[in-house]
Amino acid sequence: xxxxxxxxxxxxxxxxxxDDDSVARGLLVRILEEEGYLVRGxxxxxxxxxxxxxxxxxxxxxxEVVMPPxxxxxxxxxxxVKLRNPRQQLLYVTGVLEALPEGELETxxxxxxxxxRDP
Numbered sequence: 001x002x003x004x005x006x007x008x009x010x011x012x013x014x015x016x017x018x019d020d021d022s023v024a025r026g027l028l029v030r031i032l033e034e035e036g037y038l039v040r041g042x043x044x045x046x047x048x049x050x051x052x053x054x055x056x057x058x059x060x061x062x063x064e065v066v067m068p069p070x071x072x073x074x075x076x077x078x079x080x081v082k083l084r085n086p087r088q089q090l091l092y093v094t095g096v097l098e099a100l101p102e103g104e105l106e107t108x109x110x111x112x113x114x115x116x117r118d119p
Contacts (some may be wrong), residue, residue: 014038014057018048018077019064019093024113028062028093045077052084065094065110 015037019025022043029041040058042048045067061081065074072080078090095113 013059015060015062016048016058017041017062018045020067045072049080060089060091062091062093065092066096
């Protein structure tokens, strides 16, 4: 039996996943890796900015929109990233669409993720 390795079927090859939820972050990282992407996951917007300021480059940033009050939310992170690199590709991810500010929804790409409850 021959097993074929999945290769990326879109333009992005390296992806940084930013999500404070370790379960959701880990699942997204694993799924993307299984599809052949080079993926790194971080828990905070500050970790993301630190990597980018240190010279790390990613074809795509996938950022959770709803973050804890102690850190910038995903849309704010996106604005900070675009100031550093206007060409950076961004994808926003959330499981809580009703928590998103209305003005932002028309201008960005949002991937909805399933919601789950802690046991």
